[in-house]
Amino acid sequence: MATIHNEIDNWLAADLHGELSEDERGELHAHLVECAACRKTHQETKTMNKILEETLAQQKPDPAFEQRMLTGFRNRIPEKGGLIKSLFDLMRFRAVQVTAVVAVLFALMQLGRTFTRETATTPRTRDRYADKQLFEPPSQVAATLEPGRAGALDKSDELAAGKPKDLALAPPQSSSETRSKVARDFKAYPATVAPVETPQAEMAAKETGSETGAMNDVAEASSAETPAPELANRKLIRNANIELEIISFGDAVQKITAFANEERGYIATTNSEKQANGKLRGQVVVKVLPENLDRFLQKLRGLGELKNQTLGTEDVTKAYFDTDARLKNAHVMEQRLIDMLKTKTGKVSDLLQVEKELGRVREEIEKMQGELKYWDSQVQFATVTILLAEKDMEEPAAFLLKERAQLSLYAPDVEKIYNDIKALASPKVQITNAQLNRDYSGRISATMSMLIVPEESDAVIGRVKGLGRVENFQMQTQRIAQGGSGMSENAKTKRDKVELNITVSREEQEQALQQTSLRIRTASVDTKAKELQALAAKQSGRVRSSTFSRDPDGREVAGVSLRVPMKNYPALMQSLNALGKVENVSVQRQDRTGAQSDEANAPADISIQVYSQGNIVSHETGLLATLRRTVAQSAGAIMWSLRMIGVAVAFLAPWVVALVIVIWLVKRVARERQ
Amino acid sequence: MDASEREQYRAAIHGDRDAFEMIIRTHSRTLFAIAYGILQSREEAEDVVQDSLVKAWKTRGRVRDPEKFPAWLATVTRHGAHDVFRKRRTVSLLKETVEASESQPPDTSGIDQQLHSALATLPELHRAALTLRYFEEMDYRTIENTLGLTNGALRGILGRALAEMRKQLRPALASMD
Numbered sequence: 001m002a003t004i005h006n007e008i009d010n011w012l013a014a015d016l017h018g019e020l021s022e023d024e025r026g027e028l029h030a031h032l033v034e035c036a037a038c039r040k041t042h043q044e045t046k047t048m049n050k051i052l053e054e055t056l057a058q059q060k061p062d063p064a065f066e067q068r069m070l071t072g073f074r075n076r077i078p079e080k081g082g083l084i085k086s087l088f089d090l091m092r093f094r095a096v097q098v099t100a101v102v103a104v105l106f107a108l109m110q111l112g113r114t115f116t117r118e119t120a121t122t123p124r125t126r127d128r129y130a131d132k133q134l135f136e137p138p139s140q141v142a143a144t145l146e147p148g149r150a151g152a153l154d155k156s157d158e159l160a161a162g163k164p165k166d167l168a169l170a171p172p173q174s175s176s177e178t179r180s181k182v183a184r185d186f187k188a189y190p191a192t193v194a195p196v197e198t199p200q201a202e203m204a205a206k207e208t209g210s211e212t213g214a215m216n217d218v219a220e221a222s223s224a225e226t227p228a229p230e231l232a233n234r235k236l237i238r239n240a241n242i243e244l245e246i247i248s249f250g251d252a253v254q255k256i257t258a259f260a261n262e263e264r265g266y267i268a269t270t271n272s273e274k275q276a277n278g279k280l281r282g283q284v285v286v287k288v289l290p291e292n293l294d295r296f297l298q299k300l301r302g303l304g305e306l307k308n309q310t311l312g313t314e315d316v317t318k319a320y321f322d323t324d325a326r327l328k329n330a331h332v333m334e335q336r337l338i339d340m341l342k343t344k345t346g347k348v349s350d351l352l353q354v355e356k357e358l359g360r361v362r363e364e365i366e367k368m369q370g371e372l373k374y375w376d377s378q379v380q381f382a383t384v385t386i387l388l389a390e391k392d393m394e395e396p397a398a399f400l401l402k403e404r405a406q407l408s409l410y411a412p413d414v415e416k417i418y419n420d421i422k423a424l425a426s427p428k429v430q431i432t433n434a435q436l437n438r439d440y441s442g443r444i445s446a447t448m449s450m451l452i453v454p455e456e457s458d459a460v461i462g463r464v465k466g467l468g469r470v471e472n473f474q475m476q477t478q479r480i481a482q483g484g485s486g487m488s489e490n491a492k493t494k495r496d497k498v499e500l501n502i503t504v505s506r507e508e509q510e511q512a513l514q515q516t517s518l519r520i521r522t523a524s525v526d527t528k529a530k531e532l533q534a535l536a537a538k539q540s541g542r543v544r545s546s547t548f549s550r551d552p553d554g555r556e557v558a559g560v561s562l563r564v565p566m567k568n569y570p571a572l573m574q575s576l577n578a579l580g581k582v583e584n585v586s587v588q589r590q591d592r593t594g595a596q597s598d599e600a601n602a603p604a605d606i607s608i609q610v611y612s613q614g615n616i617v618s619h620e621t622g623l624l625a626t627l628r629r630t631v632a633q634s635a636g637a638i639m640w641s642l643r644m645i646g647v648a649v650a651f652l653a654p655w656v657v658a659l660v661i662v663i664w665l666v667k668r669v670a671r672e673r674q
Numbered sequence: 675m676d677a678s679e680r681e682q683y684r685a686a687i688h689g690d691r692d693a694f695e696m697i698i699r700t701h702s703r704t705l706f707a708i709a710y711g712i713l714q715s716r717e718e719a720e721d722v723v724q725d726s727l728v729k730a731w732k733t734r735g736r737v738r739d740p741e742k743f744p745a746w747l748a749t750v751t752r753h754g755a756h757d758v759f760r761k762r763r764t765v766s767l768l769k770e771t772v773e774a775s776e777s778q779p780p781d782t783s784g785i786d787q788q789l790h791s792a793l794a795t796l797p798e799l800h801r802a803a804l805t806l807r808y809f810e811e812m813d814y815r816t817i818e819n820t821l822g823l824t825n826g827a828l829r830g831i832l833g834r835a836l837a838e839m840r841k842q843l844r845p846a847l848a849s850m851d
């Protein structure tokens with residue numbers, strides 16, 4: 001009871017809230033009957049409870065409260081799109097979650113594998129592979145022998161073929177177990193019937209006889225990815241190429257011989273070649289002990305300037321031991337065949353076959369022995385190939401002066417000159433090319449080439465020049481170095497034959513040096529033109545063309561085109577004044593560069609127009625004519641203005657139409673508004 | 675908590691909107707009661723509930739145990755309400771210093787007014803328990819679950835809360851009688 005009194009607050013609250021059990025309520029009521037204080041408290045608490053209920057009931061949220069919350073939530077967190085939502089929905093399922101996790105793990109595993117380049121089954125396959133390597137070769141060997149003849153081998157054949165199969169069929173064991181088993185089985189075979197492919201296993205084959213314990217180790221090594229290199233057993237062929245520039249070839253060879261002796265080597269071959277400029281170039285091959293190679297090369301560098309050096313090492317270990325193993329097999333074969341011959345069972349033909357086979361095997365043995373010997377020699381000594389070249393290898397031996405002349409000529413008669421030049425041919429003047437061209441318009445030209453000995457060249461060229469008018473002459477000299485490039489003090493200079501190229505053209509085709517045009521007014525055109533031609537002939541000029549015409553007004557015009565040598569030009573111009581009044585003189589001169597042109601003889605063209613004044617009175621005068629012209633002009637003016645009006649109308653019409661439409665629309669709108 | 679409820683909470687945690695909206699329907703009144711208990715303002719309480727729901731949706735991944743989801747919701751709401759309460763107090767303190775010289779605090783003669791001021795003096799937990807009880811008429815067990823209380827603790831809390839109220843309102847009660 002005491003507890004109720006002490007904790008009356010709790011009890012009363014629980015009672016009012018209906019949280020008292022039946023018994024508890026009984027106890028409380030019993031206490032209230034006894035205790036006045038608690039009764040009072042009970043009363044107060046009841047009132048309190050009522051007030052609370054009434055007051056707080058007002059503060060309760062209204063019925064739409066949940067809906068408001070929901071709407072607010074939806075507004076603030078918009079629903080996601082279809083795909084993502086369905087994905088989310090899917091991810092709710094436990095099975096999907098598990099699957100996803102598994103998939104991710106698997107993907108990670110695969111990723112890891114690709115990085116490490118390892119496959120899950122690696123260890124097992126590697127062991128199998130080792131088995132194959134070790135046990136397939138015996139059956140291969142057996143296969144090379146034809147079954148009928150190799151009766152003695154049949155048994156071991158079976159052994160070889162059978163056992164590995166058993167092994168392969170055996171359930172996969174732990175790798176170390178398998179390996180040791182492999183090793184054991186391997187030992188059981190006669191070492192000689194087990195030629196093998198890999199270098200690691202070759203070692204095994206070599207060592208089987210000597211050590212038994214080593215077997216396991218070797219098998220171990222064969223399964224490992226990288227075997228420890230056994231340098232002592234390696235067969236390395238070392239060789240070096242070195243290129244040197246030296247002062248004297250002979251000295252260099254001597255020194256090389258000395259060096260080779262010091263390093264316990266020898267000169268294998270030496271050869272040399274003399275160049276045109278007297279320099280030597282050659283090659284020396286030296287054999288030295290491999291361990292001394294580096295020192296030897298170091299010494300060589302002192303001989304001259306090092307141009308190039310390569311150092312190579314070839315590892316023939318694998319090939320060497322391959323051959324070695326094959327050789328041993330062949331020896332065994334040989335022995336067996338000999339045994340077969342000794343026992344002499346079987347037919348004669350069989351024996352013959354065996355004999356033949358024996359021959360083949362022996363031949364093979366010799367070949368392989370030779371090969372091994374060669375390798376031994378190569379391995380025993382390193383080969384150094386020294387390329388020697390003396391300094392200034394490129395210096396020229398001699399110079400050649402080559403002269404080339406180009407000559408252009410103008411002549412009145414091309415054909416004659418062509419023949420004249422051809423007549424120059426002699427042992428000292430060789431005509432290499434002569435060509436006479438005439439085109440459809442009658443133009444003629446000749447091109448010729450000749451080679452002249454140096455002494456004669458000046459005389460011949462002078463002679464050819466005299467044959468016509470020189471338009472152009474060019475001489476080109478070239479110095480050609482022989483047997484090298486660059487400068488040389490001692491080299492001789494030789495003159496080569498002079499090459500002369502000639503082109504001959506007709507004078508008419510030549511362009512005039514000076515062109516003059518003028519007009520002469522005179523009363524009698526025809527006579528004056530004739531006089532003019534006579535004048536020209538006097539000054540050794542030639543009339544190239546002449547024209548004559550008379551126009552309706554009675555005006556006469558004669559055109560004369562002349563060509564005279566420049567030296568006669570001033571005299572001709574002087575004499576023209578006698579013919580009439582000279583007008584409109586215009587002179588155009590084409591100055592030629594180059595001193596070679598012969599100006600006095602160069603042609604000058606003069607075109608002269610001789611004309612008369614014509615009738616003073618025109619047919620087109622008089623009243624009628626004037627009237628006719630006036631009417632025609634006014635009609636033309638009217639037509640022109642009409643055309644202009646048409647253009648203006650065409651240009652303005654669209655604007656006018658548009659303006660009218662706009663005005664009409666505006667008016668209509670205004671009216672409707674009213 | 676029955677299995678379907680549990681499943682509902684689990685789905686909501688894993689992002690099922692429908693499940694979460696169902697929870698809003700069933701629990702927002704409770705949350706309101708809690709917020710109101712702290713803030714004693716309907717508008718503010720409603721805002722707090724709204725914010726808390728949004729926040730709960732965004733951080734739902736933090737709940738490991740679906741059974742604790744309702745309690746966690748209540749906690750989020752309570753924290754939200756506290757934040758608002760703190761801000762309000764600093765603001766009202768400022769206001770009071772300004773207004774103190776001008777006017778006397780409003781007359782607290784009305785029973786409602788007195789009740790609210792009495793409520794304000796109660797510890798926050800007591801207030802929350804009271805509002806849950808009188809708003810939702812929840813049984814003690816549910817209130818305990820919602821507020822994360824141990825079994826039987828609520829009886830003492832509510833007893834003390836009522837007693838405290840009674841003492842504070844004794845003059846008013848006497849006048850009513």
